[in-house]
Amino acid sequence: MSAPKLLLVEDDTALAELVEYRFRGEGYDVRTTDDGDEALLLAAEDTPDLVLLDWMIGGTSGIEVCRRLRRNKSTAHVPIIILTARSDEDDRVRGLETGADDYVTKPFSPRELIARVGAVLRRVRPALAGETITVGDLALDPTAHRVTRSGQAIKIGPTEFRLLRHFMEHPGRVFSRGQLLDAVWGSGSDIELRTVDVHIRRLRQAIAIPGAPDPVRTVRSAGYALEGV
Amino acid sequence: MSAPKLLLVEDDTALAELVEYRFRGEGYDVRTTDDGDEALLLAAEDTPDLVLLDWMIGGTSGIEVCRRLRRNKSTAHVPIIILTARSDEDDRVRGLETGADDYVTKPFSPRELIARVGAVLRRVRPALAGETITVGDLALDPTAHRVTRSGQAIKIGPTEFRLLRHFMEHPGRVFSRGQLLDAVWGSGSDIELRTVDVHIRRLRQAIAIPGAPDPVRTVRSAGYALEGV
DNA sequence: GCGATTTGTTACGCAGTCGTGACGTGCGTA
DNA sequence: TACGCACGTCACGACTGCGTAACAAATCGC
Numbered sequence: 250m251s252a253p254k255l256l257l258v259e260d261d262t263a264l265a266e267l268v269e270y271r272f273r274g275e276g277y278d279v280r281t282t283d284d285g286d287e288a289l290l291l292a293a294e295d296t297p298d299l300v301l302l303d304w305m306i307g308g309t310s311g312i313e314v315c316r317r318l319r320r321n322k323s324t325a326h327v328p329i330i331i332l333t334a335r336s337d338e339d340d341r342v343r344g345l346e347t348g349a350d351d352y353v354t355k356p357f358s359p360r361e362l363i364a365r366v367g368a369v370l371r372r373v374r375p376a377l378a379g380e381t382i383t384v385g386d387l388a389l390d391p392t393a394h395r396v397t398r399s400g401q402a403i404k405i406g407p408t409e410f411r412l413l414r415h416f417m418e419h420p421g422r423v424f425s426r427g428q429l430l431d432a433v434w435g436s437g438s439d440i441e442l443r444t445v446d447v448h449i450r451r452l453r454q455a456i457a458i459p460g461a462p463d464p465v466r467t468v469r470s471a472g473y474a475l476e477g478v
Numbered sequence: 479m480s481a482p483k484l485l486l487v488e489d490d491t492a493l494a495e496l497v498e499y500r501f502r503g504e505g506y507d508v509r510t511t512d513d514g515d516e517a518l519l520l521a522a523e524d525t526p527d528l529v530l531l532d533w534m535i536g537g538t539s540g541i542e543v544c545r546r547l548r549r550n551k552s553t554a555h556v557p558i559i560i561l562t563a564r565s566d567e568d569d570r571v572r573g574l575e576t577g578a579d580d581y582v583t584k585p586f587s588p589r590e591l592i593a594r595v596g597a598v599l600r601r602v603r604p605a606l607a608g609e610t611i612t613v614g615d616l617a618l619d620p621t622a623h624r625v626t627r628s629g630q631a632i633k634i635g636p637t638e639f640r641l642l643r644h645f646m647e648h649p650g651r652v653f654s655r656g657q658l659l660d661a662v663w664g665s666g667s668d669i670e671l672r673t674v675d676v677h678i679r680r681l682r683q684a685i686a687i688p689g690a691p692d693p694v695r696t697v698r699s700a701g702y703a704l705e706g707v
Numbered sequence: 708g709c710g711a712t713t714t715g716t717t718a719c720g721c722a723g724t725c726g727t728g729a730c731g732t733g734c735g736t737a
Numbered sequence: 738t739a740c741g742c743a744c745g746t747c748a749c750g751a752c753t754g755c756g757t758a759a760c761a762a763a764t765c766g767c
Contacts, residue, residue, distance in 0.1 A: 392650070392651045392652065393650045393652060394652045394697045406754055406755085407755095408755075409754095440756070440757095441756070441757065441758095443756095444755085444756055446714065446715070447715095447716085447717095447755090448756095450716070450717095467713095467714070469713065469763095469765080470712085470765090635742085636743075636744095669746095670745070670746065672725090673744085673745055675726070675727090676726095676727090676745075676746085677745095678726095679726070679727070680743095698725080698753070698754080699723085699754090710767090711766085712763105712764085712765075713762105713763080713764070714761100714764085715760105715762065715763080717758105717759090717760085718758090718759090718760105719756105719757090719758090720755105720756095722753105722754095722755080722756100723753090724751105724752085724754090725753090726749105727748100727749090727750090728747105728748095728749090729746105729748090730745105730746085730747080731744105731745095731746085731747105732743105732745085732746105733742105733743095733744085733745105734742085734744100735740105735741095735742090735743105736739100736740085736741085737738100
């Protein structure tokens with residue numbers, strides 16, 4: 250459940266197989282395609298946590314896939330790592346400008362790629378890398394599925410857990426109800442916006458400490474945010 | 479069951495005999511072959527706990543055996559130690575990238591190899607190295623197949639033993655029913671997910687102490703975890 | 708200050724999940 | 738052959754957590 254989902258877009262079948270099984274060995278959930286259009290389709294129906302994107306692929310070019318991933322709402326913030334045979338500086342610049350998060354030049358060792366993926370995930374979504382996130386006096390351990398506040402264990406439901414994790418992955422940032430529904434409930438869920446309010450309340454109740462201020466901030470007509478450090 | 483099973487793939491007969499003899503002396507269960515294809519066959523029919531793989535063998539090359547071991551689901555996570563006469567750096571890199579866990583250059587002393595095997599097993603599967611694992615007031619002795627809680631011996635079935643061992647190898651971590659089936663029953667077993675529940679119950683019943691809290695934690699809609707330290 | 712909008716809070720029915728006991732089967736042993 | 742043991746499956750019941758609606762409170766624009 251907590252396995253990070255990778256989408257590998259690569260038309261060198263041998264390389265794709267190698268990368269795929271190495272990442273599986275590392276506990277990742279990998280899906281592979283050699284076609285740019287199919288990549289966009291796969292990404293849309295089940296948002297991956299990170300995209301490994303070959304620069305030169307059939308169908309659509311890498312830069313175009315990158316651009317269109319960014320344009321789509323549900324995949325706009327998914328980190329992308331570009332794989333390219335050309336060590337051309339232009340490519341690198343264009344890739345990063347298009348919104349890629351990192352850039353690996355072929356030939357690369359799977360070990361290096363795994364390290365890069367780990368680094369990007371740790372930076373963007375620490376919980377996916379299996380690391381305990383800490384915000385203020387809150388701590389969330391994704392592998393143990395456990396939340397503590399000031400060291401004290403907290404009883405929390407599954408939805409509240411995911412909600413809190415999302416907040417803790419982006420501390421201080423304000424999310425609208427719609428954004429929270431997309432991120433926590435999954436995009437395409439037919440849930441009333443007001444339902445978020447109820448879960449916010451349940452979350453507040455769960456992590457409340459008498460006397461201490463509420464770490465969940467309401468931003469009127471905008472949404473909610475977790476009080477940053 | 480408690481003796482770690484090694485698969486030795488080596489075409490130097492004299493060396494193979496020596497290694498086999500020494501490891502048997504250390505309490506390992508060793509099977510030997512000089513052929514890559516046969517190695518894959520042996521590994522498939524009875525998954526070993528570790529593979530010692532000569533880099534240059536007849537039939538299939540070492541790197542190919544390595545790759546195909548990883549591709550097969552049941553052997554994908556078996557640790558591999560490469561034995562090679564060439565101290566070539568390229569080999570070393572390629573071996574590790576293909577998924578080997580360690581690398582020993584010929585000529586090596588049996589003593590060194592035994593140490594390396596022990597180190598890898600301890601890292602990957604502590605219980606296989608014959609070490610008693612302790613989590614809280616639970617202790618599990620893999621060689622004696624015995625479990626104690628607060629010093630008191632506990633009667634426990636084979637499946638519950640493997641289940642508890644897996645939990646104790648990763649204390650605190652939450653496992654889904656599917657993950658537990660893969661880890662305890664073996665991947666590819668056609669077992670109902672709910673069957674896990676029943677064995678969890680039997681495990682709980684076996685290790686229960688009246689008055690003491692249940693060390694097995696249910697994480698709703700996620701799985702089960704053993705209460706860490 | 709007053710109406711309108713937004714948010715907090717509570718209660719409730721429902722679906723999904725989990726615990727538990729019972730049952731049938733296969734296998735090794737006495 | 739009879740027995741015991743461990744296993745996998747099922748069915749039932751209890752419970753938890755979910756989503757929604759309805760009402761109360763707070764905040765904003767005027």
